[in-house]
Amino acid sequence: MLVSPSLYDAPADQITYDMVRDFVLAAEQANLLTESLTLxxxxxxxxxxVVEAVQALSNADGGLVLVGVSEELTGDARLVGVSKREPDALVTQMRSLMPTxxxxxxxxxxxxxxxLVVILRVDADAVPHPVVVNGEVRYRIPGQNxxxxxxxxxxxxxxxxxxxxNPQFEVDNRSQPNDPTRYPLWSEEEPREIATIRLQGGLTLPYRVLEQPWLGSAARKAALDTLIHSPIPTEVWGLAPQQEASPLGWRVNEATSTWFKMSAPAGGRVFTAGEVPVTxxxxxxLAGRELSLLLGLRYYDQSGKVVPIGLSDLYHAxxxxxxxxxGVCMAVAESMAAAEPSELHMFxxxxxxxxxxxxxxxxNINDYARDSTEHPPSGYFPRARSRGRTVDDLDGLTRDWITMLVLDLGLRDFEGALAEIALPDWGSGV
Structure with missing residues (x-):
C-alpha cells in the first residue's frame, strides 16, 4: 500500500533525474506511452x-509533457535531454501563444x-477554457491530440x-455524509465504547471519471484488498496483535452506485498486544469528481477499565x-483508471x-505539565493538506496535528517525547 511520489504531484524541488527515469521506464513497461491520456x-x-501538447492536456485532464524524452527510442536511451537554454525558450513561446x-x-x-529533461506539468483546473492556439482548440484523446x-x-x-x-448522469451530493462526526459508521452505540478516532480525506479525480461516475465491483475489490493489508486495526494501540496477524474480515455492509460502507473485523474485535479491544x-x-474516505477506529474498555491512549498510541493510530x-483512495482511483492526475484533499x-x-x-496526559483547567468533550484535528502522499509526508502531518491538539489542551514539555517516537516498521512498508 506504499504510495510513492509521482511526477504528477511531487513537489518540484523533490523531483530528481532518477524519479524521471523510473517514471518513464515504468510507463514504457506498462505500455502507457502510446495510449496515455495524461502523458x-x-x-x-x-x-x-510542445505548445499544442500542453494545450491539448489543458483542454482535457491535464498531465505531463516531457521534453527531451524520445518517443521512438526505448529504455535509458529515451532520455536524450535538451540544451540548458530550452526552458527559457519554451516559456517564451508558450507565453506568446497561450499566455493564460x-x-x-x-x-x-x-x-x-x-x-536537461524539462517537465511541463499541466493543471487543467487552473486555466480558463477553452485554451486556443492559432485559432484552434485541441484536446487529448488516447495517444494523440x-x-x-x-x-x-x-x-x-x-x-x-x-x-x-456528464449530462447523462445527475450527481447525488448526498453520497457525502453531511456531518462526518455523526455519520453512523457503526450500526449502534455499544456500552463498552470509550472513544472513536475519525479521519477523512480523499482525492479530486480527473474529469474523465465523469464518463462513468460510479463505484463498481473493481472499486470495491480494490478498497477491500487495500484495507485487508493495511495497519487498520491490527497495528494500533499496542503496535501489534496478540497473535500472528491473518487477513481481517473486512467486508462491505451496505452499497449503492456511489458509496459503500465497510467494517472490520467482520465478527468481533481485534485485541492488540496491550489487550485493548479495537474495531x-x-x-x-464518490460525488462527481470527489472520492472521499471516512475512516473510524473505535476502542473499548479493558474488562471494565478505561485504558487511556498514550501519546505514542495516538501517533500510531x-x-x-x-x-x-x-492508500485506499489511490487503489480505488487506479481501479477506475483515474488515478493520475489527481489532487489530494485536505485531511x-x-x-x-x-x-x-x-x-x-x-x-493519557498525566506525564506532562498542563496549564489549563478545561476538560473539552472532544478533540479536533483542523483541516490540513499534506505536502504529498509519501509516508514521510503523512508522518509530518501526524506529528503536526498531535502537537496542535496537546497544545490546545494546555500541555507543555511534550515535544521531546513526541520527537522520540520512531516511524514504525509497518509505516514504512504499507
Whole structure:
C-alpha cells in the first residue's frame, strides 16, 4: 500500500533525474506511452509541437509533457535531454501563444551532461477554457491530440461556468455524509465504547471519471484488498496483535452506485498486544469528481477499565489512518483508471469520547505539565493538506496535528517525547 511520489504531484524541488527515469521506464513497461491520456513525450521542440501538447492536456485532464524524452527510442536511451537554454525558450513561446495557460516548468539535469529533461506539468483546473492556439482548440484523446468540434468547445466553456458533470448522469451530493462526526459508521452505540478516532480525506479525480461516475465491483475489490493489508486495526494501540496477524474480515455492509460502507473485523474485535479491544469501519463515496474516505477506529474498555491512549498510541493510530485513507483512495482511483492526475484533499479528523467521558480522560496526559483547567468533550484535528502522499509526508502531518491538539489542551514539555517516537516498521512498508 506504499504510495510513492509521482511526477504528477511531487513537489518540484523533490523531483530528481532518477524519479524521471523510473517514471518513464515504468510507463514504457506498462505500455502507457502510446495510449496515455495524461502523458506526452517530445524529443525536442519543433514548431508548435510542445505548445499544442500542453494545450491539448489543458483542454482535457491535464498531465505531463516531457521534453527531451524520445518517443521512438526505448529504455535509458529515451532520455536524450535538451540544451540548458530550452526552458527559457519554451516559456517564451508558450507565453506568446497561450499566455493564460502556462504550465509549471521543472528542469531536471541529466547526470554527467550539460543537458536537461524539462517537465511541463499541466493543471487543467487552473486555466480558463477553452485554451486556443492559432485559432484552434485541441484536446487529448488516447495517444494523440485532436481538434475539438463545436460540441466539445461548448462543453469546455461550460466546464468553467459551473461544476461540470456528464449530462447523462445527475450527481447525488448526498453520497457525502453531511456531518462526518455523526455519520453512523457503526450500526449502534455499544456500552463498552470509550472513544472513536475519525479521519477523512480523499482525492479530486480527473474529469474523465465523469464518463462513468460510479463505484463498481473493481472499486470495491480494490478498497477491500487495500484495507485487508493495511495497519487498520491490527497495528494500533499496542503496535501489534496478540497473535500472528491473518487477513481481517473486512467486508462491505451496505452499497449503492456511489458509496459503500465497510467494517472490520467482520465478527468481533481485534485485541492488540496491550489487550485493548479495537474495531474499525469506513465509508467510501464518490460525488462527481470527489472520492472521499471516512475512516473510524473505535476502542473499548479493558474488562471494565478505561485504558487511556498514550501519546505514542495516538501517533500510531493517526498515522495508520492517514496511510490507509491515502492508500485506499489511490487503489480505488487506479481501479477506475483515474488515478493520475489527481489532487489530494485536505485531511481533517476528530477524537470523540463516548458519553460520560472527556478527551482528557481518554488521553493519557498525566506525564506532562498542563496549564489549563478545561476538560473539552472532544478533540479536533483542523483541516490540513499534506505536502504529498509519501509516508514521510503523512508522518509530518501526524506529528503536526498531535502537537496542535496537546497544545490546545494546555500541555507543555511534550515535544521531546513526541520527537522520540520512531516511524514504525509497518509505516514504512504499507
Amino acid at each position: 506526452e513525450l517530445k524529443r525536442e521542440r519543433s514548431g508548435r509541437n 495557460a502556462l504550465p509549471e516548468v521543472i528542469p531536471v539535469k541529466v547526470p554527467n551532461t550539460d543537458r 485532436a481538434v475539438a468540434d463545436r460540441q466539445r468547445i461548448i462543453d469546455l466553456v461550460a466546464r468553467d461556468s459551473a461544476p461540470y458533470q 474499525a469501519a469506513a465509508y467510501l463515496s 493517526v498515522l495508520a489512518e492517514l496511510l490507509t485513507i491515502t 481533517r479528523g476528530w477524537i470523540q469520547p463516548a458519553k460520560d467521558y472527556r478527551v482528557t480522560s481518554v488521553l
